[in-house]
Amino acid sequence: MxxxxxxxxxxxxxxxxxxxxxxxxxxxxxxxxxxxxxxxxxxxxxxxxxxxxxxxxxxxxxxxxxxxxxxxxxxxxxxxxxxxxxxxxxxxxxxCPYVVKIQKLVSEKYKDGYQIIIIGDKKHPEIIGINGWCDNTAYIIETDEQVNSLPHMEKNICVVAQTTFIREKWEKIIKSLNKRFENVIKFDTICNATDKRQVEAEKISKEVDMMLVIGGLNSSNTNKLYEICRSNCERTYKIQTASDIPPVDIKKFKKIGITAGASTPDWVIKEVIHKMSELDKQDFEMSFADAFESS
Ligand code: F3S
Missing domain, CATH: 3.40.50.11270 (Rossmann fold)
Known part of the structure; x- marks a missing residue:
């Protein structure tokens, strides 16, 4: 394996x-x-x-x-x-220094008289924090359709994004903003760390027989990774620690992929790798999954 x-x-x-x-x-x-x-x-x-x-x-x-x-x-x-x-x-x-950079940018542009628009989830702490740097006056939208619900604006507009926003969606929204307003300057503040992780998860999950996604239950970036992997590999499992590894006979598989969300510590990833190597050496009796499959 x-x-x-x-x-x-x-x-x-x-x-x-x-x-x-x-x-x-x-x-x-x-x-x-x-x-x-x-x-x-x-x-x-x-x-x-x-x-x-x-x-x-x-x-x-x-x-x-x-x-x-x-x-x-x-x-x-x-x-x-x-x-x-x-x-x-x-x-x-x-x-995060990348978040601080957005806060500074928003604060400067606000002082220069720009109307701030933030593309992201208005309930997310990062967005609530950024909005604070322009006295909570930003318009916060996360879909293309919401562009039409924005009021008419005389001021110049400055647009920034939540660091974990999906780039394709950002580009679509920018296009709509440019169509509706003349005076828009944009700053693509999406962080590459999320992009890279998702692209790699997509690639690996296409090549493997089983995929483990490690991360916290409430972690939205882990859930997103799970979704991506599950769409390519049916045997994708979301686990928090090594003890959650499902009871499947991993010797039946040639390749197994592992990825983890942004809040998964190294030591948890290492424990999972170690346990998988141990399982590969052990004889396996009928597992839950196999028993289920054969019933
Ligand atoms: Fe910072 Fe990017 Fe992580 S903005 S917190 S390095 S996802």
Missing amino acids: ELIIADSAGFCFGVNNAVKIVFDLAAETNERIYTLGPIIHNEQVVDKLAEHGVVTIDNPDEAEGPAKVIIRAHGVGPGTIKQLQERGLEVVNAS
Whole structure:
């Protein structure tokens, strides 16, 4: 059995950076540490941090100063930072540098008099945070059809995208915006990490007999990877850890692919690879899946 592991599996640069900041801080200080929202969508990492005394809070009111509060990779608006500081908390900004770049751009263009349009999910924390940098005045849309529901605008328009937005959809929306308005400048702020991961998952899942997608239950990028792989390979399984590997006789397969969402730590991926190699060496008795198939 050959295992094909996606090069892009696991933490992206921004998530890696944020997780490292929290673990380093937990190791070097006895001060109370909070993260505003779970640092990543991964239960194992959040549990591990809790063992080190790091507490996850959902809003600034839950934190008691003096303490440090870590802002996760999605970033927040300036109002939230101010709110935290007013509560006597020290803010440690672990926002992804690519997200910070969008925040700065939006802030500058807003001050220059542009109307900001954000292409993305208005409920996503990254978008809520970016909107804060233009005093929550942005129009937020995520479909081509929504362009028609925008009001008439005299101002120049500046358009940015959620970092995980699908590029094809972005291009379609930009086309419609250009058709409807004359004064549009666009900044393609989609992050390549997501693109690369999806393209690689697509390629691998076309070549293999079975595909494992590792990631948190609530991770939207993992669910997207699962969808892509499942459309190419019927035996695609979404797992959180090595203990979720389904009881199938992997010796029946020539090639098995593995990919993982942006919030899956390396150690979880390594455990899955190790368990798959172990299973390949073992004799296999009738599995659930086989029993089901033969019934
Ligand atoms: Fe940053 Fe891109 Fe990851 S924006 S958090 S490196 S997906």
